[in-house]
Each structure stands twice: as C-alpha cells, then as structure tokens.
Amino acid sequence: MTRQMTGAKMVVQALLDQGVDTVFGYPGGAVLPIYDEIFQQNGIKHILVRHEQGAVHAAEGYARATGKPGVCLVTSGPGATNAVTGLTDALMDSIPIVVLTGQVPTFMIGSDAFQEADTVGITRSCTKHNWLVKDPATLASTLHEAFHVATAGRPGPVLVDIPKDVQFATSDYVAPKQVNTSHYAPRVKGDLESITELVEALETAKRPVFYTGGGVINSGPAASQLLRELVEATGFPVTSTLMGLGAYPASGDKWLGMLGMHGLYEANMAMHGCDLMINIGARFDDRITGRIDAFSPKSAKAHIDIDPSSINKVIRVDIPIVGDIAHVLEDLLKIWKARGRKTNREALEKWWGRINEWRKVDCLKFKQEGKIIKPQYALHRLEELTKTYDRYICTEVGQHQMWAAQYLGFEDPNRWMTSGGLGTMGYGFPASIGVQQAFPEALVINVAGEASWLMNMQEMGTAIQFRLPVNQFILNNERLGMVRQWQELLHGERYSHSWSEALPDFVKLAEAFGAKGIRCDDPADLDDAIMEMINYDGPVIFDCLVEKHENCFPMIPSGKAHNEMLLGEAETQGVIDAKGSVLV
Structure with a gap:
C-alpha cells in the first residue's frame, strides 16, 4: 500500500525508515x-551546528563512533x-555519511538564482556518489539508495540535492524494501584460491x-575480533595506520604500535625488514609508504581490501x-586451521628477537623536567587518568594528533576519531560533538592544538545549547606546531x-560561551587539573600550556625510507647507530 506525501515529508520518513x-x-x-x-515529529533529533563544515564533521564523528551512517x-x-x-x-577516510542539500526550484536551475550553486558538479569528485532529484516520484527511492551506497562496500559520503519545488510536490512514498539496490553489490567474499595462497605464505614466512x-x-566488530584471533593464533606482529588504531588492542603483546611518518621505530623497522607483509584494510597511503621504491623492499606483499581500485594502485602486490x-x-x-595451524616457529622466534631489540630503543621516551609541561607528558598523564573510563578520543590535526596516536592506548575499535587522509584542521571539535551526541554518558575528549581548535571554535555554542x-x-604551544617543525628541520x-x-584567553572564551575554562602551565598541577576537567558536568576548554618548540619524533623525513627515521632523544643519546642497529 502506497502513501502520498510531500517531498519534504518523504525526506523525514526515509530517515526514520533508515x-x-x-x-x-x-x-x-x-x-x-x-x-x-x-x-512536526519527535523521532529524529536535530542538532543545530554553527557552521555547515561542523555539521559534516559531527556526522563523521557520529558515524565513526557508532558504525552507522551519519546524516546532515x-x-x-x-x-x-x-x-x-x-x-x-x-x-x-571512508566514513559513511549522507548529506542532504537544498537546491533552488528546478525551473530556476541554471539561472544564477539566489543561493544557487552546481552542488552535484561541485561535489562529484568528493563524494562516493551524488544525485540531483528533479522528480518527486524518485525522491524516496533515491534516498534509500543513498544509504545503501554510503554503507555498502568501501563506505563513504554521498549527497542528495533536492530542489525546493520537489520538497513541496506530492507523490507516492516508497519504503526501503521496495527499492532495488542490486545494481550496486560490492564483492564481499574473497577468492578462495588467493586466500589459500596467502595461507601458504603464512605457513612459511x-x-x-x-x-x-x-x-x-x-x-x-567481527573483523576486529577475527584480526585478534588471527594475530594470537599465528603469533605474528601487528602494526596499524593512524585510522586503524584500536582494531588490535594497544595492550596486546604482539602490538608494535602505529607505523608511518610518525610511527614507532619497531613498527617501521619491521615493515622495512619483513619478508611477508599482509595488508589488511589499508591503502598504502604516502604517510605510510614513504619513498615507494624503498618501501618494504624484500617482502612478498598481500593486500586484502573491499575496494578493487585500491589494489595495485600505489604498491604492486603479489597476493x-x-x-x-x-x-x-x-x-x-x-583454511589455515584446516591445514594444521602451521607457522615457521623457529624463524618467527628469531624475528621476535630482532623486533625486541628494536623495542629497546624506546623511541617514545621523554624527560619531564622543570616547570614547562612537555606535550608528551600531558598526553601520558591524560592516558593514565582516563584509560579506565568509557572513553572516546577525537583530535584536530598536527603535532598533538601524532602525540595522541603515540601516547594514548586504544583497546577497542570505534574509540578513535581523527582526520587521516585529508588532515583537516577543525575536524576534532565538531567530531567530538557527534560522538557525545551518540554516547551521552561517555567521556569524550578532543585533543587539540590551539590553531586547529580555533578553526571551528564556534561549535562551542552547539555544545552548550545541547548540553554536550x-x-x-x-595543547597550546602558541605555534602551528607541525608547520614550525618542518620549517626548523x-x-x-x-x-x-x-x-x-x-x-x-581560552578560559575567558569558555566562560563567554557558558562553559568551564581550565588553564594549566605547571606539570605539578596537571593531574588535578585533568581530574577537574573529567569531573565537571558540562563542556570544558582545557588550556594546557606546553613547550613551544618541542618536535614530534620519530619522524620519517619526506623522501626517505622507513629505516631512515629521525628519533630525537634516542638518536642523540647514541642508542642506535647510523644503520639503525640497536647499541643498548
């Protein structure tokens, strides 16, 4: 039985049905x-942001934390x-969001009408797919299709552009089960011959x-659980990109830490020296590979990915x-269990011996001395004081983001929201709003730099209005930290x-919005200040004044290989030689 309704009502009904x-x-x-x-309805809560960029980032945070598509x-x-x-x-970053945009009436499209833009044309290159709906009879089915495309296969953003006259027009509403989405059915089962070939490689590596x-x-969640089972069963080391943190627990004994430009020494050295690399759901982006011709030069490479266009796009793989x-x-x-759960145990034991030598470098060590807070110390204390909470971490982009990835531990997936591929300053604050809206009782912390945070600071109004x-x-170093680091080096x-x-003055700014402001510039006061933040029932701006010229290490300089890292204190203290050999 079909129902007649306006296009505007179709939008709300489609959202409810999804x-x-x-x-x-x-x-x-x-x-x-x-x-x-x-x-006129109560089934959907609308969060009024202060800027449309904030709306999309909030939807991203919501999607990343819940696993459901975010909507704006x-x-x-x-x-x-x-x-x-x-x-x-x-x-x-492959985040499933559905963006609904208004458009001028269909008869005015192309006339340079007030607030007209070619939205479909503008967003064609930055969406997984987009639609301009000119017929109210196709609106409902298009909306349902949009949710399917956003979430099926490699997730991503979609956009539906809806002219104003289509919103007023009346037509039949189509329910989700009446819509045929079989024309977009990404492959989910892997080729068994290729999987068997990978199992054979696992057995002899x-x-x-x-x-x-x-x-x-x-x-x-099933994928993260299966990954953990595979790692524990094989005894193989595991590392991750920035976006994959939490899929395997940071407390796991097989965990090498994050790899890449600011990854851990042992992770990068293992990638450089391995003879079998199994890429599971990563895309070989440039922050990971460094110099491509020197990337993991002696390894056979396998790549598991739902997006066929990612295979052999950057790095040629064998499986x-x-x-x-x-x-x-x-x-x-x-297949691996059926074949006897075999691994090359003797060689694997030697491999772990080498990895444990690399671990001795202790590449994240730092010294907190004097009255100035080291950013590493601030995050170390944040980790120690919050790790037992039901905690979600967002970040802005820059040095603080890399320090957060290095010093905060993630035991579960969907607890870490950050801008990876695009590196968007201003992402973290609205993303934290989306996460807090999804999980009102959770402890949500956005680790920020003062420069990034100012890009979407207006969303403090959103946090106050909706009591989030x-x-x-x-981490306030009064600098564009990562830019300054590159300029120095x-x-x-x-x-x-x-x-x-x-x-x-961030404390006064917080108070102007009706939030709580906390300022800390002494390491002796840091723990108490963090606990004050945690225990306050409302939005908090914590202004943590840190060392202005601290650099983020380890660091692979642009154009260098994984074994050519700058290590900061570990390097200056003579812990490693020029060839990366451990001297301790």
Missing part, C-alpha cells in the same frame, strides 16, 4: 520545507559549498607482519584479495607565519 535518530544541520531558505517537517542537512549555495571540506574528509588499517574497523575484511579473515582462519559535555584538551629555521600574535 533508522536515523540524529541529524546535524543548519537551516536556510532552500530546505525550510524539510525543517518544517522535522518540527544543509541549504543550497553556501550551505552546500561549506560542506565540501567535510565531504572530502569523509571520502579520504620467516619475518611476517600484519599491516592493518581503517578497513578493519569499517568492516565491523591481491578483494573482499570484506570480516569475510576474508573468517575464510583465512578456516565534550572536553577540549588543547627542512627550511633552514625560517619560521614563516607559523605562529599567531593574537590568541584568545
């Missing part, structure tokens, strides 16, 4: 019919163009390593497997525009 409970958005003339329908609603023209950064961020990425988390991570790992374990007790933990210490001479 299980949506939260929409992040900002109204405008071209979406007022939809907002009128939102006003913005108006035409500048509303849609303001969403472009968030869309591109979600595309790079002398120096294997699992290289995991965000695809493990995107595949769902390509297209499929969903959970399905492939399930089959891999079945997000904690903004700002690579540009002759010419610090071109890498600091601001007009920073706000």
